[in-house]
Amino acid sequence: MKNRNPVVEQSKMQLASLGKIESRTQFGGYALTVEKVTFAYINEDALYLRASEALQMYHAKRALEPLVYSKRGMPVQLNYYKVDAKLWQDPEQLLRLSASSLRAAQNEMATRTVTLRLKDLPNLSLRMEMMLHKVGISSVKLLCETGSRQTWLKLRAKNKHIGLKTLFSLEGAISGHHQAALPVATREALSAWYVKTLHLDPKVEHF
Structure with a gap:
């Protein structure tokens, strides 16, 4: 079944302490959410974390590949960065950065729900x-x-x-x-x- 994508399952297992992680298909890939808040995205069997302060600091030291998709034939860069092999091999760092991505997404949603009509x-x-x-x-x-x-x-x-x-x-x-x-x-x-x-x-x- 499609929802048993191995990267989805691996991500859920390694990041389980963040809460109940759910996945849904989106734009040909999978969005990962905790309590309906999206903090990561899986595209072409690669995990991308939403930008956060901690992730930006990590990115400054070790350049991570941004998520880029094509919109009407034009490349569009999203505010997500790829988890590379070295980061996968450092589960504590991966969990720390993922938690930071989740907090950033939660804060943005909280702000949005207050200011938007x-x-x-x-x-x-x-x-x-x-x-x-x-x-x-x-x-x-x-x-x-x-x-x-x-x-x-x-x-x-x-x-x-x-x-x-x-x-x-x-x-x-x-x-x-x-x-x-x-x-x-x-x-x-x-x-x-x-x-x-x-x-x-x-x-x-x-x-």
């Missing part, structure tokens, strides 16, 4: 922000804590026309994706929950 998230409009306020979801922090499914149920209780696309939009807003770019596994899981929740025919496509 709901309408500033992917897929959400001012109208949706107003609808969310009416069901008690008044901040990005509350939306993330409530989750896409429970938020959708609250909206559905007020408006029976709320459908699957809104569920995708809420999940994307929380995870930072356009709803059309959600990982296939996430879309399938949400679709199955939607069909089960509304007791719909799974053979019929619903919007």
Whole structure:
């Protein structure tokens, strides 16, 4: 199975003390998260850590390869750096730097949830922000804590026309994706929950 990528499994094993590490497919690779906070990325069987103060200091001493991907044929450098063979062979250092990456990602998320309005998230409009306020979801922090499914149920209780696309939009807003770019596994899981929740025919496509 694809989710048994050996680098994913090795990373989870060596970094287990950070917390429960989960992986999800993203942009052809895997994002590694702890409590839904992404701190690392696996691309082409290589682990990349999110930039942090400690990682930048380490990078200054031993230049690490940045993560680069192609966007519309143009190379784009991301704020992630490759774990090379020497770093893999130093588990204490790897764990220390990974913890620093996780803290940096957590701090950024905390700042983002305080300063951003709901309408500033992917897929959400001012109208949706107003609808969310009416069901008690008044901040990005509350939306993330409530989750896409429970938020959708609250909206559905007020408006029976709320459908699957809104569920995708809420999940994307929380995870930072356009709803059309959600990982296939996430879309399938949400679709199955939607069909089960509304007791719909799974053979019929619903919007």
